[in-house]
Amino acid sequence: MNTKKYFIGTAAIIIIGVAIYMYYIYTNAPEGARNGFAQKFPDIASAGWMKESTNEWEAEFDMNGEEYAAIFTEDGTWVRTEHEIEEKDLPEKVWNLLNEKFKDYRIDEIEYVENADSSTGYNIELEKDEELRIFISSEGELVSLREE
Structure with a gap:
């Protein structure tokens, strides 16, 4: 006890x-x-x-x-800001890349990202047999891809 x-x-x-x-x-x-x-x-x-x-x-x-x-x-240096957006808010250049390279994946989450170096883009979580996190620039270029 x-x-x-x-x-x-x-x-x-x-x-x-x-x-x-x-x-x-x-x-x-x-x-x-x-x-x-x-x-x-x-x-x-x-x-x-x-x-x-x-x-x-x-x-x-x-x-x-x-x-x-x-x-x-x-020390207070701003690195980036991000917020979730909907699929309908993705630009055509990003959709073109998604349809070309990731058409069999389901979009789980999208975040619009503004970086301190003035670049912008989209963090996108994709799901199929595995989960991927990709970053696509606003110009429609695949910047990074990693398995989750």
Whole structure:
């Protein structure tokens, strides 16, 4: 009986600890990243933050009734912004490439991406027997492909 209480108590402490840590990470991005966000999106009052990688943080926020994500380095440098779009919003050049190289795949998700180097494109998740994530430039060129 005591062993059962011990395990339940330990599990509860672990769960609470993980929840506190996730809340901390979600709300406590570095000041540089928060300042970079405030400069890039001055009209957005708040964002939820998540650590994206070793030096990058993702801000999730609503803009114009849509959900957006923007990536910033810890020093506040903007890396990219992305938001989901619908298939009907893909340009013809992108559709041409999809029909040529991936016609047997089903589109799972599409994100429009604006990069700091002024390039734009589309992150597209495709599904068939395997899942693929591709990036197609706005000019209709396949930039990257990886299996998920």
